[in-house]
Structures are given as structure tokens and as C-alpha cells.
Amino acid sequence: EDKVVQSPLSLVVHEGDTVTLNCSYEVTNFRSLLWYKQEKKAPTFLFMLTSSGIEKKSGRLSSILDKKELFSILNITATQTGDSAIYLCAVGNPNSGYALNFGKGTSLLVTP
Amino acid sequence: GAVVSQHPSWVICKSGTSVKIECRSLDFQATTMFWYRQFPKQSLMLMATSNEGSKATYEQGVEKDKFLINHASLTLSTLTVTSAHPEDSSFYICSAGGAGVVVNEQFFGPGTRLTVL
Numbered sequence: 001e002d003k004v005v006q007s008p009l010s011l012v013v014h015e016g017d018t019v020t021l022n023c024s025y026e027v028t029n030f031r032s033l034l035w036y037k038q039e040k041k042a043p044t045f046l047f048m049l050t051s052s053g054i055e056k057k058s059g060r061l062s063s064i065l066d067k068k069e070l071f072s073i074l075n076i077t078a079t080q081t082g083d084s085a086i087y088l089c090a091v092g093n094p095n096s097g098y099a100l101n102f103g104k105g106t107s108l109l110v111t112p
Numbered sequence: 113g114a115v116v117s118q119h120p121s122w123v124i125c126k127s128g129t130s131v132k133i134e135c136r137s138l139d140f141q142a143t144t145m146f147w148y149r150q151f152p153k154q155s156l157m158l159m160a161t162s163n164e165g166s167k168a169t170y171e172q173g174v175e176k177d178k179f180l181i182n183h184a185s186l187t188l189s190t191l192t193v194t195s196a197h198p199e200d201s202s203f204y205i206c207s208a209g210g211a212g213v214v215v216n217e218q219f220f221g222p223g224t225r226l227t228v229l
Contacts, residue, residue, distance in 0.1 A: 036220075042222050042223040043220050088155060099146050100207070105155050
């Protein structure tokens, strides 16, 4: 059975801190790993990773994939209160039309 | 980026009634749409995959007679919760992928919050 495990489940940091969120996976037919940010509504897309070792960056957020060790990390530097959200990691399953298998998420709270 | 809309945004209904939720891809043709459900403080769980013009594929444990999915066109999929009960109260989110978007990238609708009294 495919599994996506995120850690930690919950994190509280001060503004300005750097955080690293982890996602490990076990899937039978890996194609891509995606990161989403979810605030009060539906998830918003952050990154899609398909190749090992290539960092994707968007502002203060960056992410990298390790296909040998089967994990990905999402880094957020100089955190702001607006970064408070649930961060979801998902793996696409090409055998079911690329339906996404989500981890349970990491709930991040950034305090002023 | 591709835009997906859902309607309604939230709905409150009495137990035993049926509720229809629409998911539309606004600027691309969605050959595949996915329906997810999210209970409070939990992650998104895939309910079903629908391909335009064919029957939906349901995940294990999801009752196909209770959650009717129709994907009649390349821009519209509907989820009907039949005879809704309080335990069906949840956040329902659709996503779409297909022609005109990067393969295996999905775009999510804003979600529909269903409360069954």
C-alpha cells in the first residue's frame, strides 16, 4: 500500500525562524511529489518535484527531492505569520490517472 | 495557471436530502477530475477519479451509490451526495488535470463545505 508520511505533525516557531518540513514516501510507481499549502480553503500548489537533487525555489520557500532515500524536504526561511498553514505533501499515482495520495500534513504556526 | 471553480462554496441541508456539488475547469479541458474529502484536522482523502465520458473509479470504502459522480463534459464534473447524513458533513474538494496542463499536475477548486443537520 502506498504511504506518504509527513513530519512533524505540528510546529510552532517565531517569526524569522527557518523551518524544515519532511515528507517520506513508499509508492509502487513514483512519478512526482507535490507540496501544497492549505489555509482555510483548498490547497494551493507550491512545488512539483520529479528529479532528485534539483532544488526548486520560490521566494523564501524551497524544496528538494531524494529519490534514492525516498523523501523530500520543504524549507521556509525567515518565516512570517502569513506562512502559518498546513503544508501537505502528496505523491502522484500514474496508475490512477495521477490521483494524489496525501500525507497527513504539517501544521505550522508562526508567532509574532 | 489553470482555474477550477466549485459551486456552492458551502451548503447546509437536512438529513435525508441530496446535495449536488459542481466542479468546473474554467480555462482548460479537464480530461480527468478528482474528488477529495477532508474531515476536520485530517488530510485530503481521494474519493473517486472521474474521466470525461466514462464511469468514475471509486476508492475502496467509498459508496458509489451514495456519492454519484458525473463527468459529462470536459469542463464539468458533478458530485451528488444522496440521502446525506450528518456523518457526510465534510469539506469536499475537486481537482482537475488534463489537456493544457502539465501532466500529473492538478489544480484544486476552492472546496465546498457541506453541513448536514
